[in-house]
Amino acid sequence: MVDWRLFEPLFNYARKKSLWIVSFCTGCGGIEMPPLMTSRYDLERFGMIPDPSPRQYDLFLITGYVTPKTLKRIIITYEMAPDPKYVLAHGSCPLNGGIYWDAYNAIKHLDKYIPVDVVIAGCMPRPEAVMDGIQKIMEMIENGTADGWKRYKENYEWYKKNQDELFGEGWREREARRWIPWLVDKKKEE
Amino acid sequence: MGEVKWEREQMLVDKILEKAPYAEGKVRRERRIEFSIPADRIRDFLMLLRDNDFELMLQITTVDWPNDGELELIYQMWSVTHRTHAMVRTRIPRDLDKARMPTVKDIYPVAETYERDAHDFFGVYFEGNEKMEMPWILDDTEQGLFPHRKDFDMLTYVKKKYKLLDRFDEDKDNYVI
Numbered sequence: 143m144v145d146w147r148l149f150e151p152l153f154n155y156a157r158k159k160s161l162w163i164v165s166f167c168t169g170c171g172g173i174e175m176p177p178l179m180t181s182r183y184d185l186e187r188f189g190m191i192p193d194p195s196p197r198q199y200d201l202f203l204i205t206g207y208v209t210p211k212t213l214k215r216i217i218i219t220y221e222m223a224p225d226p227k228y229v230l231a232h233g234s235c236p237l238n239g240g241i242y243w244d245a246y247n248a249i250k251h252l253d254k255y256i257p258v259d260v261v262i263a264g265c266m267p268r269p270e271a272v273m274d275g276i277q278k279i280m281e282m283i284e285n286g287t288a289d290g291w292k293r294y295k296e297n298y299e300w301y302k303k304n305q306d307e308l309f310g311e312g313w314r315e316r317e318a319r320r321w322i323p324w325l326v327d328k329k330k331e332e
Numbered sequence: 333m334g335e336v337k338w339e340r341e342q343m344l345v346d347k348i349l350e351k352a353p354y355a356e357g358k359v360r361r362e363r364r365i366e367f368s369i370p371a372d373r374i375r376d377f378l379m380l381l382r383d384n385d386f387e388l389m390l391q392i393t394t395v396d397w398p399n400d401g402e403l404e405l406i407y408q409m410w411s412v413t414h415r416t417h418a419m420v421r422t423r424i425p426r427d428l429d430k431a432r433m434p435t436v437k438d439i440y441p442v443a444e445t446y447e448r449d450a451h452d453f454f455g456v457y458f459e460g461n462e463k464m465e466m467p468w469i470l471d472d473t474e475q476g477l478f479p480h481r482k483d484f485d486m487l488t489y490v491k492k493k494y495k496l497l498d499r500f501d502e503d504k505d506n507y508v509i
Contacts, residue, residue, distance in 0.1 A: 244490055246477075246489055246490055
């Protein structure tokens with residue numbers, strides 16, 4: 143048997159060179175993505191590509207403030223992804239609320255609900271700052287220190303407790319019954 | 333001075349006030365006119381405005397006046413033909429069981445969105461608009477919370493909901509992030 147952990151540095155090098163981004167823009171940071179992707183700050187030279195499907199991505203950019211309604215979608219999108227997945231948060235709002243620190247509808251600490259690997263400071267960060275954060279997360283992938291997905295599995299009870307405190311117990315079933323009722327009912331019949 | 337300058341606007345106001353004796357109107361400045369009407373005549377007045385070339389509803393602005401015990405609803409209308417903006421001011425009581433308005437969804441279809449907005453943030457109930465039970469912004473677990481009213485205690489609500497750390501909290505040492 144081959145011990146695949148021997149090849150971990152090689153895998154990490156390959157992951158770092160081909161990060162796919164899910165097209166999930168939250169708040170004001172979405173306006174920074176078109177200049178990032180297009181010819182001026184060409185993100186494709188890092189080997190990145192935006193992808194509309196949550197099943198293929200490696201890098202999740204949280205661009206701007208997060209509301210409770212959006213956080214449900216973020217959690218579901220994050221849990222859909224295959225396992226080496228990294229989260230990069232833009233700006234002050236996912237860190238501590240930013241200018242919305244006293245608003246009724248802004249999440250103050252995104253780190254309590256999903257693990258965040260790199261946070262870029264600024265409001266909003268310019269594309270150069272985003273590229274700096276991307277280089278940082280590439281270094282962390284190569285060192286093996288970008289372990290948010292491992293932390294999410296190890297401390298899942300703590301994350302789930304925080305999510306349930308915010309949304310109430312059984313929020314996943316409620317959302318599913320609200321948006322895809324035919325699937326929920328079919329599952330119950332089986 | 334102003335009456336000569338704003339002749340066209342004054343003519344428009346007079347034309348509308350002829351058919352609506354319950355309303356009061358004035359010219360604010362160039363291409364800006366203003367009416368104030370009682371709340372129960374809103375449907376008649378907006379039908380009148382629609383027939384007098386006010387094609388668009390831009391917004392329903394809600395203002396909270398807790399000292400008067402009233403909510404002010406301002407219907408912002410725009411006429412493409414006359415290039416004129418009209419404000420229609422109404423006042424309704426502030427109490428939750430009395431803050432009721434007839435809907436204008438069938439006169440201006442876009443008003444459905446604005447009425448849901450006013451309902452979610454200020455607690456105005458629009459009779460005839462059936463979509464009121466699905467909030468825009470807040471979750472379904474938090475119905476009946478009207479955060480843009482002046483008497484809404486924002487800071488206490490935020491600290492309770494998001495469990496924010498205060499310098500004087502007793503369980504500060506057990507707080508782990």
